[in-house]
Each structure stands twice: as structure tokens, then as C-alpha cells.
Amino acid sequence: MKNIALKPTKGNKIANRQVISETLLDLGRKNRDLLVLTSDSRGSASMVNFGEELPEQIVEVGIAEQNIVGMASGLAHSGKKPFVASPACFLSMRSIEQIKVDVAYSKTNVKLIGISGGVSYGALGMSHHSVQDLAVTRAIPGLDVMMPADRHEAKKMIEALVDYNRPVYVRIGRNPVEDSYLSDNYEFKIGKAVTMNEGNDITIIAAGETVRVALDTADALLAEGISCRVINMHTIKPLDENAIINAAKETGRIITIEEHSVYGGLGSAVSETISQNYPVPIKILGIPDEPAITGNSKEVFNHYGLSVNNVSNIVRQMIGK
Amino acid sequence: MDEITFLKRKATEIRMELLTMIYNARTGHTGGSLSNTDILTVLYYKIMNIDPSNPNWEDRDRYVQSKGHSVESLWAILADKGFFPKEELKTFSQFGSRLIGHPNNNVPGVEMNTGALGHGLPISVGMALAAKMDGKPYKVYTLMGDGEQAEGSVWEGAMAAAQYKLDNLIAIIDRNKLQITGSTEDVMALEPLPDKWRSFGWEVIEVDGNDVEQLVEVFSQTPRVEGKPTMIIANTVKGKGISFAENVGAWHHRVPSEEEYDLAIEELSKQMEVLV
Numbered sequence: 365m366k367n368i369a370l371k372p373t374k375g376n377k378i379a380n381r382q383v384i385s386e387t388l389l390d391l392g393r394k395n396r397d398l399l400v401l402t403s404d405s406r407g408s409a410s411m412v413n414f415g416e417e418l419p420e421q422i423v424e425v426g427i428a429e430q431n432i433v434g435m436a437s438g439l440a441h442s443g444k445k446p447f448v449a450s451p452a453c454f455l456s457m458r459s460i461e462q463i464k465v466d467v468a469y470s471k472t473n474v475k476l477i478g479i480s481g482g483v484s485y486g487a488l489g490m491s492h493h494s495v496q497d498l499a500v501t502r503a504i505p506g507l508d509v510m511m512p513a514d515r516h517e518a519k520k521m522i523e524a525l526v527d528y529n530r531p532v533y534v535r536i537g538r539n540p541v542e543d544s545y546l547s548d549n550y551e552f553k554i555g556k557a558v559t560m561n562e563g564n565d566i567t568i569i570a571a572g573e574t575v576r577v578a579l580d581t582a583d584a585l586l587a588e589g590i591s592c593r594v595i596n597m598h599t600i601k602p603l604d605e606n607a608i609i610n611a612a613k614e615t616g617r618i619i620t621i622e623e624h625s626v627y628g629g630l631g632s633a634v635s636e637t638i639s640q641n642y643p644v645p646i647k648i649l650g651i652p653d654e655p656a657i658t659g660n661s662k663e664v665f666n667h668y669g670l671s672v673n674n675v676s677n678i679v680r681q682m683i684g685k
Numbered sequence: 686m687d688e689i690t691f692l693k694r695k696a697t698e699i700r701m702e703l704l705t706m707i708y709n710a711r712t713g714h715t716g717g718s719l720s721n722t723d724i725l726t727v728l729y730y731k732i733m734n735i736d737p738s739n740p741n742w743e744d745r746d747r748y749v750q751s752k753g754h755s756v757e758s759l760w761a762i763l764a765d766k767g768f769f770p771k772e773e774l775k776t777f778s779q780f781g782s783r784l785i786g787h788p789n790n791n792v793p794g795v796e797m798n799t800g801a802l803g804h805g806l807p808i809s810v811g812m813a814l815a816a817k818m819d820g821k822p823y824k825v826y827t828l829m830g831d832g833e834q835a836e837g838s839v840w841e842g843a844m845a846a847a848q849y850k851l852d853n854l855i856a857i858i859d860r861n862k863l864q865i866t867g868s869t870e871d872v873m874a875l876e877p878l879p880d881k882w883r884s885f886g887w888e889v890i891e892v893d894g895n896d897v898e899q900l901v902e903v904f905s906q907t908p909r910v911e912g913k914p915t916m917i918i919a920n921t922v923k924g925k926g927i928s929f930a931e932n933v934g935a936w937h938h939r940v941p942s943e944e945e946y947d948l949a950i951e952e953l954s955k956q957m958e959v960l961v
Contacts (some may be wrong), residue, residue, distance in 0.1 A: 376702065408850055419768065423814070425845060426841075426844070426845070426848075428841040428844070428845070429809070430803070430837070430838040430841055431807045431838060431841035431844075432843055433807075434804055434807025434808045434810070434811065434838065434841075435807050435810050435811035435814065435842075435845060436811060437797070437808055437811060438797075438807070438808040438809060438810060438811020438812040438813075438814070438815065439811040439812070439814060439815045440811075441796060441797060441808070441811070441812060441813035441815075442747075442811070442812045443743070443815060443817075443819070444815050444818070446811075461801055461803060461804075462807070462838075465798060465799075465800070465801045465804060466797065466798075466804055466807075466808055469798045470790055470797045470798040471790070472797075516902070572922065582905075616858075651822070
């Protein structure tokens with residue numbers, strides 16, 4: 365895993381939401397307190413099978429995001445383990461006050477799964493994009509924030525969250541994402557970043573869908589003799605500050621890539637850490653402060669330079685090659 | 686002393702206590718706390734199945750105060766019931782105190798942090814649904830304000846409670862007809878409020894929310910209809926018990942002067958004298 369020569373082959377067809385649903389179904393069979401709540405979103409959350417096999421453990425709330433979070437907090441308060449699966453754009457915005465007060469402030473064990481996050485709903489426009497969710501959720505005390513890089517990490521993350529007695533917001537995309545891990549045979553620890561590739565010239569820090577972009581960039585630049593460290597920051601909060609500070613000390617330059625506004629997300633979190641601990645040059649790549657252009661995820665990523673070509677160019681510029 | 690007289694005396698004591706808290710702290714929601722005092726007194730001293738020595742007992746009845754700002758009567762009652770020492774009431778709204786201006790679940794006896802309006806009903810729906818799933822006998826009580834009815838999330842919760850047939854859920858509206866800007870009907874008209882709730886699938890009953898006897902009778906008869914959540918519209922008087930504060934909008938969060946405080950305590954003492 366710490367060697368991109370072992371990188372997984374491309375062509376994965378299984379979306380993270382599918383894996384999360386299967387993992388929850390597996391865990392739900394053994395734990396009757398595990399519940400899934402949907403806001404007319406069981407199809408888009410891939411929860412149809414879960415609902416058919418465990419009808420007593422799925423709670424349909426209708427298109428009512430404030431209510432889904434409020435109800436989840438009440439269920440959690442009375443001993444249930446609710447996983448709310450609702451589109452990230454609505455869950456992280458319409459119900460943000462319920463997340464702040466009923467979940468984080470009241471300390472209820474609610475897991476919020478923001479599905480179809482980032483620019484997954486590319487052609488549907490800004491109403492359906494969620495590129496502010498990391499900024500908003502990570503500013504709320506008591507709420508952890510996570511993004512799995514691929515299907516293997518999605519599975520590990522959900523397994524870890526079932527017995528993790530804290531409120532968490534997890535953002536996933538809609539479409540299958542290329543694997544970053546070879547398998548799920550590795551140790552996943554909440555709050556512990558994963559160095560996916562060792563390197564000395566520069567560090568690329570990514571999360572979610574952009575991890576594979578970072579790995580492919582490192583792979584492409586290896587041929588030019590440029591050695592890129594790649595860090596998968598699957599937990600945005602609590603942030604693994606040591607991994608960031610060590611990267612700053614050891615590689616001297618950092619690039620962050622995220623499917624999120626350049627304001628307030630992964631790049632901001634990394635900048636906050638290095639500027640106060642070990643300042644080094646940093647470049648934040650993400651969605652600029654504008655309604656994102658419409659198109660499929662790949663087109664939008666390419667347009668904003670969240671691509672191997674553009675990241676490679678920036679690496680070359682930053683190290684002067 | 687009969688039970689009703691005991692409850693009336695208790696409500697009067699609580700009114701004195703909350704006025705003293707607000708007077709000392711120089712802050713508080715006087716009018717709303719006075720209007721909901723009788724409702725809370727009946728719930729905590731007669732109706733709810735709770736154990737102050739074991740506040741997290743699984744089968745306890747739950748109380749969620751959705752109108753979180755009227756917290757003074759709740760603090761006074763929780764202290765009197767023994768959830769925390771009465772002495773602590775002196776710290777109300779002081780620097781670092783856990784007895785803040787809204788319910789705070791760092792305090793034993795408080796289920797959830799409230800204060801943002803429109804949150805209590807959805808939370809209570811979740812609690813009541815959990816009881817149904819687990820076959821637990823507990824009931825969930827939630828107190829909302831009338832001004833709060835303008836929040837859309839109230840109606841999201843209302844629909845879900847009916848959908849899931851939560852007859853173990855009892856919601857109460859403290860219908861004092863005043864909100865901070867003025868009459869609820871001028872700010873954002875609510876009437877016909879009972880019809881609105883009925884049309885959402887709730888069993889609705891109106892009661893004089895400052896009449897202890899009526900409150901005991903109504904609360905003792907829930908659920909009124911199997912499979913339906915109960916809405917008790919409690920017609921109350923904002924500022925109840927203190928003649929010069931009654932039905933005066935300015936007392937929403939006015940703090941009494943020394944003279945007003947003395948007058949209020951004197952008036953409440955006289956009410957107490959006849960309750961024997």
C-alpha cells in the first residue's frame with residue numbers, strides 16, 4: 365500500500381453507497397438497534413435491499429431533512445444507532461441547525477451519511493452540489509467529519525463507526541470511484557491519516573474521490589524522477605496534524621486536492637495546521653468560489669484542474685522543474 | 686391536604702422561586718415561565734413516571750422542552766425534585782454555570798439541549814418511535830410555544846408522528862397568545878390552530894393550561910385515541926400569577942425591579958395563604 369507500484373487496477377463498478385448499504389445490512393442483521401433513516405432517498409442511497417430484508421430497521425421520513433435529523437437524535441437518545449442516509453447537499457444545509465443542536469450539542473450518537481456529495485449531481489446545478497459541507501460541519505464542535513477514498517475504505521469506515529459513540533458526518537459520492545486500496549485488508553483508524561505513497565519532494569494531501577487523482581499524479585511523476593508523498597486524509601476532523609506537520613518538515617511543499625470549495629475544507633484545515641506549526645508553501649486545489657460548472661464529475665474535475673495533468677504541472681512549478 | 690391543593694401550592698412556590706432566580710440573575714424569560722408553570726408542575730409532580738435518583742432510567746417518561754427559553758420554571762422544578770441541589774439555582778445564568786438560559790443536558794433530568802425553536806417535536810417523535818420499536822411503556826411529553834408554531838419543522842414532526850401512530854407522544858402548546866413582537870395572530874396567525882393539528886392526524890384537546898385540576902384530568906387520560914398522537918392546546922396567561930405581568934407582552938423577558946419583585950412575591954404569598 366505504501367508503494368504505488370502495487371496500485372489497484374482501474375475499472376471498479378461498485379459505488380461507495382452500495383458498499384455502505386451492504387455493510388450496514390450485514391451489521392444490522394446482528395444488531396437490531398442499528399437503524400437506517402431515509403428522506404425518500406432509499407433508492408439513491410442504495411438502501412432498497414436493506415429495507416426489504418430489515419423492514420423494522422429502516423425509517424422513512426419523507427422529504428423532510430430537518431425532521432430526519434431531529435428524529436435520528438431522539439432515536440439515538442433512546443438507545444438506537446441511527447444512520448441517516450440523505451443527499452449531502454440537503455443534509456448538510458437544510459438540517460444544519462439540527463446537526464449543530466440536536467446531534468452535536470446534545471451529544472447524540474447519530475451518523476450522518478451525506479450521499480451524492482460534492483459535484484456528484486454535476487448537471488443538476490448548485491442546488492444539488494455540496495461543496496460547502498466540509499466547511500460547515502467541521503466548524504461544529506463535537507462533530508467528526510470523514511470521507512472514504514474508495515469502496516474498501518467505505519466498508520472499513522462504516523464498520524468502525526458502528527461502535528464509535530460520537531456524532532459523525534460522512535460524505536460520499538454517487539458514482540463508483542476508482543480503488544485506491546488493493547483490498548480492505550488493512551488497519552483503518554479514525555483520525556489517523558494514511559500515507560498511501562512515500563515521497564520526499566512534495567506531499568499531496570487528498571480525501572475521498574481525489575485520493576486516486578493524487579496517486580495517479582505521483583505515479584506519473586515518478587517517471588520524471590519526482591517523488592510525491594500521498595496522504596489520504598479520510599478523517600477531516602479530528603485532523604491528523606502530526607501527519608501534516610511531518611509532511612511539511614520532510615517534503616517542504618504541500619498540495620491539497622478536494623471536491624469542495626477552496627474555502628473551509630481540506631485545504632483550509634491543512635493550511636491552518638502548517639501556518640501555525642511549520643509554515644511551508646501550499647497550493648489548495650478545489651472548486652473556486654462560484655456556482656460550479658455543470659457536467660459529469662470527471663468533466664467538472666478536469667475543468668477545475670483536479671486532474672493528473674494539472675496537479676502534475678503544479679508539482680513541477682512548486683519544485684522548480 | 687388534597688392533591689390538587691398540593692399541586693397548586695407547588696406551582697405557587699415554583700413561581701416564587703423562578704421570579705427570585707430571574708431577579709437575582711437580572712435576566713430571564715419571565716412571562717413564558719409563569720405561563721407554563723402549572724403544566725410543568727402537573728407533569729413533574731403528578732403525571733410523569735420519573736426517578737430523580739436515577740435520571741437515565743430506561744423506562745422513564747421523557748420531557749422535551751421545545752420552547753427552551755422558558756427554562757426557569759424547569760430549573761426550579763428539577764431542583765425541587767432533587768435532580769440537583771437547590772442551592773445551585775443561585776448560579777442561574779451566572780458565568781460558567783450549567784444552569785443556562787435554555788435546557789442543557791449536562792444537568793441531570795434534562796434529556797436534550799433545546800433553545801432553537803421547532804426542534805423539540807422531531808426529537809420527541811424519535812424518542813416515541815424508539816419506545817414503540819422496543820415495546821417500552823414510556824411516554825414522551827414535549828412542550829412547544831405558540832409562536833413556535835410558525836417553524837416549518839414543527840409540521841414535519843407532526844406528519845411523522847401521525848404516520849408512525851405514536852400514541853405515546855403527548856405534545857402541549859403553551860397557548861398564551863403572545864410572542865415577543867405582540868399577538869400571535871398579528872405576527873403570524875395560527876388560528877384555527879386545533880383544526881390544523883386535527884388535519885395533521887392528531888387527537889386534539891383544549892384545556893385551561895393554568896387550571897391544575899383540568900390539567901390533571903386531561904394528562905391522566907392519554908392516549909385519548911389508540912394509534913394517534915395527542916395534542917393538548919393549553920390556553921394560558923403569559924405572566925400568570927402576577928397581576929401586573931399578566932397578558933403584558935413586555936414581560937416576555939422583562940426582569941422585575943426591586944419594587945416589582947417585592948409586589949410579586951407579596952401577591953404570590955397571598956395566593957399561597959388561601960391554599961390550605
